[in-house]
Amino acid sequence: MIQYRVKGLSCANCAKNLEEEIQKLEYGENAKLNFQSSKLYVNEEINITKVKKILASDGAYIEEENKHEDTHSYLLWLVLLSVLAFIAAVVFEKTLSPSASVTMYIIATVISGYKTFLKGAKNLVRLKFNIDTxxxxALIGAFGIGEWKEGAVVAILFGVNEYLEGLGMEKARRSIESLLEVAPNEATIVINGQEKKVSIHDIKAGDIVLVKAGEKIPSDGIVVEGKSSVNEAAITGESLPVEKEAKDEVFGGSINNEGILKVRITKPYEESSLAKILHLVEEAQETKTPTEQFINKFAKYYTPLIMLISLVVIFIPPLFLGVDWRTSLYQGLAVLIVGCPCALVLSSPIAIVSGITRNARKGILVKGGVYLEQLGKIGIIAFDKTGTLTKGEPYVEKFVEYDPSFWSIIGSIEKSSTHPIAKAIMKKIDELNVSLLEARSVVVTSGEGIKAEIDGKEYRVGNEKTIQHLSLSENVKEDIKTFKQEGLTIVLVSDDKNVLGMVGIADEIRQESSQVIRMLHRTGVKRTVMLTGDHEKTAEKVAKKVGLSEYFANLLPEEKVEKVKELSLSGKTAMIGDGINDAPALAAADLGIAMGKGTDSAIETADIVLMQDHLGKLPEAISTAKKVNRIIKLNIGIALGLKAAALLLTIPGWLTLWIAILSDMGATVLVTLISLTILWERNKKLLNEAFS
Structure with a gap:
């Protein structure tokens, strides 16, 4: 598929009609024209000349590469010129002959409405009825009965309406495009000590790049030299800089704040985190929500219905109620204008794009409007434990020492081990500043632990199997029982006669987890559930500490899937995880949410990706999604409400052409402005309440 940028699309409904026309061409069956992103996707084999002709029938055209034209300024100038012509006509009406003022009214109408008239005339010949038709x-009818001033007002207000509609959608599009500007254009690679500027698309895995202060890191990599703070806001949404030094990972698109970094590229730009983000954000605009699909279907029937009502208004009163034909025709033309579905069709897309943009700025990637809409309806959230609610890193939570040499012995034996539990123990020893000895004859026994000799005496470090040869005192037995009840993994240290001490290892709970759960309940999430493969006691402990509604332990990956399906029967369910074993459960949920620093399979499967390594931004994302859903409903109510109010004015005969067009324009302006408030929303109240 080839992608083109299209300018001049007048409305979402018109874009849909153009798409259908293009799909009728040879090789055009897969063509897509998206109003939100102003992009056209067609097969390479299609006759692009015919495509351009179809677009031109609605005043749209394919924008030339690297040439961005401001069609909105052009529209504004046309409206301003037509307003000046209208003012001149009003002046001439009082000072010159009526024919001069009529000429100026016609000029005002032509300047502002000639494109609409040409498109409408073509549609009328084809019996195709849309806004332009x-x-x-309405304009032909108004001029036909001598309502020159009214016709000119309608044309001018419709021009203003089109300008505001296009401006609102362009504002939403630009908010997305501003995100796409974070990608650097070039990189400085170092070859044999020489620096060379290349396009980011030319860098490959293994290249060493030089990143100076203020420059963007071109792609994902590992620091090999230098030390600096890096701004990762474009990737994770976190505003605070992160300190980086040798062996630390860095993201493409992040900014080096000071100093010079040498980075070994691990992924070509096209596979980097930044490229994935930009691709997901662009794709997100292309999907249509169920609400949008319903509105588009409704608009198809709405316009013909309005035309039928217009015919009733034109013919019934003169034939049966003795109303003057001219008055009745005027009212019928006004009803036709009320039938313009612009505001209705616009009620959803600007809000959706604004919501996706706002979340993307915060490092939350929503892969489409349909998922944003779903996020606002979530009532149940299921969490994986390890790496999601916890850090996935063991740490020493509790310890008991029966002998003063306990820490020195365990540290001397574990210092050379690379096991995660050994690392947790050594971290604790560093905190305690313990002096270590030389361990000899180290033997690792699988499933038990380690044997080693220190100062000619044998010691053992491991689980309960390592102390089977000992007769345990009551206090040791009691401590082991307590550690087990608390869901801790036990590491014991013993010599050939006694237990010297024990440590209880746990997976450290993320600092923000309890705050996040509290905030989620405040946003309206009814149930927060943990699904974990860990044993019952560990699950119970974590669930209690973070404030979860419920938990399920000892689950295999396939059992997690079944549990997610079971939860979905009770309401809209989201699943959050980060591991490869979470991917099936993410796919089974109504909404899959992945941690951005998790596995590629989880990120690919998920509908929403949190680019941070924590859940802190999730409540705000849900709050934004709920606001989007509320605004869409409000917009639909405004669009239909103003139309209904205008139609009711036909009963006493008060509906005029300018009131009809103002009802549509007013709805469009309100719908646009209300939708754009999503970009300005701060959600401070929710955050203050949650952390107070």
């Missing part, structure tokens, strides 16, 4: 009929 309705406006053309």
């Amino acid at each position: 309705l406006m053309t009929i």
Whole structure:
């Protein structure tokens, strides 16, 4: 598929009609024209000349590469010129002959409405009824009964309406495009000590790049030389800089704040985190939510229904109620203008794009409008434990020492081990500043632990199997029982006669987990559930500490899937995880949410990706999604409410052409402005309440 940027799309409904026309061409069956992103996707084999002709029928065109034209400024100038012509007509009406003022009214109408008239005339010949057709009929009718001033007002207000509609959508598009500007254009690679500027698309895995202060890191990599703080806001949404030094990972698109870094590239730009983000954000605009699909279907029936009502208003009163034909025709033309579905069709897309943009700025990637809509309806959230609610890193939570040499012995034996539990023990020893000895004859026994000799005496470090040869005192037995009840992994140290001490290892709970759970409940999430493969006591302990509604332990990956399906029967369910074993459960949920620093399979499977290594931004994302859903409902109510109010004015005969067009324009302006408030929302109240 080839991608083109299209300018001049007048409305979402018009874009849909153009898409259908293009799909009728040879090789055009897969063509897609998206109003939100202003992009056209067609097969390479399609006749692009015919495509351009179809686009031109609605005043749209394919923008030339690297040439960005401001069609909105052009529209604004046309409206301003037509307003000046209208003012001149009003002046001439009082000072010159009526024919001069009529000429100026016609000029004002032509300047502002000639494109609409031409498109409408073509549609009228084809018996194709849309906004342009309705406006053309209304203008012809108005001039036909001598309402020159009214016709000019309608044309001018419709021009203003089109300008505001396009401006609102362009504002939403630009908010997305501003995110895409974070990608650097070039990189400085170092070859044999020489620096060379290349395009980021030319760098490959293994290249060494030089990143100076203020420059963007071109792709994901590992620091090999230098030390600096790096701004990762473009990737994770976190505003605070992160300190980086040799062996630390860095993201493409992040900014080096000071100093010079040498980075070994681990992924070409196209596979980097930044490229994935930009691709997901662009794709997110292309999907249509169920609400949008319903609105588009409704608009198809709405316009013909309005035309039928217009015919009733034109013919019934003169034939049966003795109303003057001219008055009745005027009212019928006004009803036609009320039938313009612009505000209705616009009620959803600007809000959706604004919501996706706002979340993307915070490092939360929503892969489409349909998932944003779903996020706002979530009532149940299921969490994986390890790496999601906890850090996935063992740490010493509790210890008991029966002999003063306990820490010195365990540290001397574990210092050369690379096992995660050994690392947790050594971290604790560093905190305690313990002096270590030389361990000899170290023997690792699988499933038990380690034997070693220190100062000619044998010691053992490991689980309960390592002390089977000992007769345990009651206090040691009691401590082991307590550690087990608390869900801790026990590491014991003993000599050939006694237990010297024990440590209880746990997976450290993330500092923000309890705050996040509290905030989620405040946003309206009814149930927070943990699904874990860990044993019952560990699960119970974590669930209690973070404030979860419920938990399920000892689950295999396939059992997690079944549990997610079971939860989905009770309401809209989201699943959050980061590991490869979470991917099936993410896919089974109504909404899959992955941690951004998790596995590629989880990120690929998920519908929403949290680019941070924590859940802190999730409540705000849900709050934003709920706001989007509320605004869409409000917009639909405004669009239909103003139309209904205008139609009711036909009963006493008060509906005029300018009131009809103002009802549509007013709805469009309100719908646009209300939708754009999503970009300005701060959600401070929710955050203050949650952390107070």
